[in-house]
Amino acid sequence: DTAVSQTPKYLVTQMGNDKSIKCEQNLGHDTMYWYKQDSKKFLKIMFSYNNKELIINETVPNRFSPKSPDKAHLNLHINSLELGDSAVYFCASSQDLGDEKLFFGSGTQLSVL
Amino acid sequence: QQQVKQSPQSLIVQKGGISIINCAYENTAFDYFPWYQQFPGKGPALLIAIRPDVSEKKEGRFTISFNKSAKQFSLHIMDSQPGDSATYFCAAKTRGSNYKLTFGKGTLLTVNP
Numbered sequence: 286d287t288a289v290s291q292t293p294k295y296l297v298t299q300m301g302n303d304k305s306i307k308c309e310q311n312l313g314h315d316t317m318y319w320y321k322q323d324s325k326k327f328l329k330i331m332f333s334y335n336n337k338e339l340i341i342n343e344t345v346p347n348r349f350s351p352k353s354p355d356k357a358h359l360n361l362h363i364n365s366l367e368l369g370d371s372a373v374y375f376c377a378s379s380q381d382l383g384d385e386k387l388f389f390g391s392g393t394q395l396s397v398l
Numbered sequence: 399q400q401q402v403k404q405s406p407q408s409l410i411v412q413k414g415g416i417s418i419i420n421c422a423y424e425n426t427a428f429d430y431f432p433w434y435q436q437f438p439g440k441g442p443a444l445l446i447a448i449r450p451d452v453s454e455k456k457e458g459r460f461t462i463s464f465n466k467s468a469k470q471f472s473l474h475i476m477d478s479q480p481g482d483s484a485t486y487f488c489a490a491k492t493r494g495s496n497y498k499l500t501f502g503k504g505t506l507l508t509v510n511p
Contacts, residue, residue, distance in 0.1 A: 289441070325503065326485055326503065326504040326506075327501070327503050327504070328442070328487060328501040328504075329501070330498055330499065333498075341498055343498075375441050375442075377441070385430050385432065385447065385491055385499075386432075386444050386447075387442075387444065387499065388443075389441025389442050389443065390441050391439065391440055391441050392439075392440070392441055
């Protein structure tokens with residue numbers, strides 16, 4: 286059983302399209318995150334949710350909209366995709382906001398052509 | 399503004415050697431310093447972590463050394479093995495309402511057989 290699973294693993298799309306990435310964790314954690322890893326491997330937090338409530342929004346463009354239907358799921362929808370959105374997007378979870386150990390998914394490699 | 403500076407960017411070590419990766423931080427409010435290990439095509443995974451009240455933490459072949467006055471910490475991998483080849487990220491986190499993990503830019507470690 287994969288603790289934090291993301292789909293799809295690869296996503297290739299044209300500029301201007303809208304796409305979604307789904308994330309699910311079966312660890313019973315309260316807090317979930319989206320991180321972006323650029324081509325130079327730099328990891329940067331985008332969003333965090335705690336019990337479906339948005340906690341962190343790191344000045345991410347409005348084209349990115351996270352949605353948490355329940356505390357086990359955190360999806361990421363991206364509108365009007367741009368070339369600069371090409372990156373690997375990682376979902377992660379932790380027991381709660383105060384727990385410092387993050388469990389990451391395997392990532393979704395997004396390529397915008 | 400990069401809050402956690404990591405060096406070197408890449409490192410090549412012979413099997414059995416010692417790998418050393420260094421990180422420096424600026425924000426004295428940081429109170430948790432983890433190291434994450436990432437293999438190609440996978441998400442980062444927590445390797446070892448330290449708090450500023452101790453100067454060293456050892457887990458197997460992996461040791462964190464922490465120098466609070468210099469605001470520096472380092473990862474030492476003793477008896478490095480080819481299976482240790484991965485990208486290593488240092489990170490730091492502040493206690494408080496914003497539980498954000500800030501990553502260094504990563505070090506690509508290659509251990510030659």
